[in-house]
Amino acid sequence: MAERAISVMVVDDHPIWRDGVARDLAERGFDVRATAGDAPSAVRIARAVRPDVVLMDLNLGTGSGVDATREITGELAGTRVLVLSASGEHNDVLEAVKAGAFGYLVKSASAEELDDAVTRTATGDAVFTAGLAGLVLGEYRRMAAGPADPATPQLTDRETDVLRLVAKGLTARQIADRLVLSHRTVENHVQSTLRKLQLHNRVELARYAIEHGLDADPPQ
Amino acid sequence: MIRQPGRAVRKDALKPLWRASVLLRVITLLFAAGVVAAHSGQYADDALAWVAVGVMAVWTVVTSYYYLGRARVALWFTVVDLALCCAVMCLSRLVLTHRQLTVDDVPLIPTVWVTAVVAVGAVRSGMVGGTVFGAVVAAFNYGVRGYVDTDLTRDLVLLVGVGFVVGLASSTSKQSAERLAMAMRAEAATAERERLARTIHDSVLQVLARVRKRGRELGGEAAELAELAGRQEVALRALVAAAPLESNGSGQADLRPRLQVLATDRYQVSVPGTPVTVPESAATELAYLVREALENVDRHAGPTARAWVLLEDLGQEVVVSVRDDGVGIPAGRLAAAEEQGRLGVARSIRGRVAELGGTVTLETAPAQGTEWEIRLPYPGRSCG
Numbered sequence: 202m203a204e205r206a207i208s209v210m211v212v213d214d215h216p217i218w219r220d221g222v223a224r225d226l227a228e229r230g231f232d233v234r235a236t237a238g239d240a241p242s243a244v245r246i247a248r249a250v251r252p253d254v255v256l257m258d259l260n261l262g263t264g265s266g267v268d269a270t271r272e273i274t275g276e277l278a279g280t281r282v283l284v285l286s287a288s289g290e291h292n293d294v295l296e297a298v299k300a301g302a303f304g305y306l307v308k309s310a311s312a313e314e315l316d317d318a319v320t321r322t323a324t325g326d327a328v329f330t331a332g333l334a335g336l337v338l339g340e341y342r343r344m345a346a347g348p349a350d351p352a353t354p355q356l357t358d359r360e361t362d363v364l365r366l367v368a369k370g371l372t373a374r375q376i377a378d379r380l381v382l383s384h385r386t387v388e389n390h391v392q393s394t395l396r397k398l399q400l401h402n403r404v405e406l407a408r409y410a411i412e413h414g415l416d417a418d419p420p421q
Numbered sequence: 422m423i424r425q426p427g428r429a430v431r432k433d434a435l436k437p438l439w440r441a442s443v444l445l446r447v448i449t450l451l452f453a454a455g456v457v458a459a460h461s462g463q464y465a466d467d468a469l470a471w472v473a474v475g476v477m478a479v480w481t482v483v484t485s486y487y488y489l490g491r492a493r494v495a496l497w498f499t500v501v502d503l504a505l506c507c508a509v510m511c512l513s514r515l516v517l518t519h520r521q522l523t524v525d526d527v528p529l530i531p532t533v534w535v536t537a538v539v540a541v542g543a544v545r546s547g548m549v550g551g552t553v554f555g556a557v558v559a560a561f562n563y564g565v566r567g568y569v570d571t572d573l574t575r576d577l578v579l580l581v582g583v584g585f586v587v588g589l590a591s592s593t594s595k596q597s598a599e600r601l602a603m604a605m606r607a608e609a610a611t612a613e614r615e616r617l618a619r620t621i622h623d624s625v626l627q628v629l630a631r632v633r634k635r636g637r638e639l640g641g642e643a644a645e646l647a648e649l650a651g652r653q654e655v656a657l658r659a660l661v662a663a664a665p666l667e668s669n670g671s672g673q674a675d676l677r678p679r680l681q682v683l684a685t686d687r688y689q690v691s692v693p694g695t696p697v698t699v700p701e702s703a704a705t706e707l708a709y710l711v712r713e714a715l716e717n718v719d720r721h722a723g724p725t726a727r728a729w730v731l732l733e734d735l736g737q738e739v740v741v742s743v744r745d746d747g748v749g750i751p752a753g754r755l756a757a758a759e760e761q762g763r764l765g766v767a768r769s770i771r772g773r774v775a776e777l778g779g780t781v782t783l784e785t786a787p788a789q790g791t792e793w794e795i796r797l798p799y800p801g802r803s804c805g
Contacts, residue, residue, distance in 0.1 A: 215627045217627050217628070217631055218627050218630060218631065221631055221634060221635070225634065287626065287658050287661075291692070291694050292694050295694045307658075308630055308658075309630065309633070309651060309654055309655050309658065309686065311637070312634065312637070312638070330689075331689045331691045331729050331731070332689060332690075332691045334691060335691025335692055335693065335731055335732070335733075336691070336692075336693060336694050338693065338733060339692070339693020339694050339695065339733070339734065340693070340694060342693070342733070342734060342735065342736070343693065343694070343695050346736050365731070365733075365742075368691045368729070368731045369729045369731050369742055369744040369792070370689060370727065370728075370729035370744060370746065
């Protein structure tokens with residue numbers, strides 16, 4: 202680990218789970234700055250403590266994890282959101298990723314996987330599960346099947362190849378071997394698929410806001 | 422418990438139409454009585470005219486009770502109704518003078534009262550019933566008068582037209598009531614499902630997740646228990662997350678939930694965020710094939726092998742891949758097994774995919790795992 206411990210904030214509405222994860226991360230040397238049990242306090246606390254990584258559950262009692270993700274990633278440049286959610290909340294996960302989350306991990310992931318995912322998120326690598334890759338692939342194809350619009354982001358052939366292999370469970374290393382690419386290039390392709398999706402989402406939101414006269418102030 | 426509102430809704434849907442038909446009969450009865458009163462003294466048989474009106478009044482009361490009181494109106498009763506109405510029409514031949522019947526155009530005894538029975542036929546049996554009842558009444562109209570002219574033909578058009586239009590209204594409201602009932606059932610099922618999912622998510626899953634985490638850290642026997650808890654956790658999550666397995670009534674089904682339920686702690690299933698609709702039979706068959714492929718992983722790939730199922734919707738093509746990271750199959754073994762005529766997994770999967778009009782490829786190498794890719798073409802279909 203680097204000279205400074207990675208600072209983390211855990212957002213989950215279940216105290217058992219939230220405190221358990223916070224303790225696990227602290228034991229593994231992360232600097233757990235704060236925890237939050239709902240979306241509004243998550244945004245408020247994140248502003249105050251500015252953690253490197255926010256572990257975000259999407260299934261929050263009050264407010265939506267997707268909106269909290271959008272606000273945190275929009276406001277705090279140094280903070281990245283990693284969605285840690287029950288598997289299968291498909292559209293939520295996709296929405297959170299489009300709103301700016303840097304990756305997604307299922308709650309059934311092991312402690313090592315969580316450790317690795319938080320570290321990677323802090324260093325700016327996208328954290329993809331096979332499930333997320335399947336969702337992102339599906340989203341690009343859905344957009345491509347829609348009305349033709351030059352603003353619609355598209356995957357390059359290489360990016361499609363990479364995402365399909367991620368969705369089939371191959372690690373970045375295995376993908377690099379199979380496609381004869383460097384490990385770094387594979388990571389860049391994966392990140393690029395996310396970034397295009399997020400950029401498009403921001404443009405769409407702005408366009409929607411202008412068309413509907415909502416561009417004055419963000420809702421509180 | 423989920424209520425079954427279907428029957429009640431269908432029955433209630435026709436209630437207003439039945440009420441309207443009864444009201445129509447009462448009003449037309451008054452009109453008929455008025456016409457008889459106006460012509461009283463000019464008929465061939467005045468007494469019989471009033472007897473006919475009496476019969477019509479009694480029958481109006483009987484039918485009102487029957488049609489408003491019954492949950493289900495019997496076809497035979499409506500036919501009896503029609504027969505009685507036509508019989509009263511026939512009575513006109515005895516009541517009216519020949520001149521009244523042919524030259525003066527005096528109305529028949531029941532006058533427009535008979536339109537009520539056309540409405541009854543239409544409400545009971547839809548467009549066909551309405552049209553047939555209207556035609557029968559019109560036929561008796563011709564028969565009793567004994568000639569054909571423009572006025573009687575206008576009556577025919579009106580009677581058949583009324584039967585057709587009311588019948589259409591009846592069929593339409595029956596259909597929309599059925600659709601409403603289906604929607605209500607689906608909604609009730611979804612609400613129940615969501616309630617269950619929330620409960621499971623809030624209680625069982627949280628505890629299982631914690632047991633798995635903590636047990637793994639403690640090691641030893643606790644780790645074994647953690648392993649068990651973890652397996653149940655993943656299976657339960659997949660079950661709770663999967664959409665209902667219902668087809669949408671048009672013979673099409675979303676393939677995603679059928680594959681999602683196959684997820685376990687060793688098998689991951691990745692699907693798009695929007696439904697992948699294929700014909701019901703293809704969905705069932707594909708789910709079976711994937712299950713077969715996963716069972717094959719269980720048997721041959723080794724105890725720690727993991728597998729990934731990927732569902733892709735390319736619009737004109739649906740692609741399902743099943744990859745495992747197990748020991749793989751030595752080159753030629755699959756082909757050899759096939760040549761020997763053994764019904765191996767390859768034969769079975771290939772045959773079934775061919776029946777669906779698709780293609781299947783298998784890539785494998787020792788220590789490299791195996792990867793099935795099933796492609797089903799759907800020309801003219803669009804993604805999502």
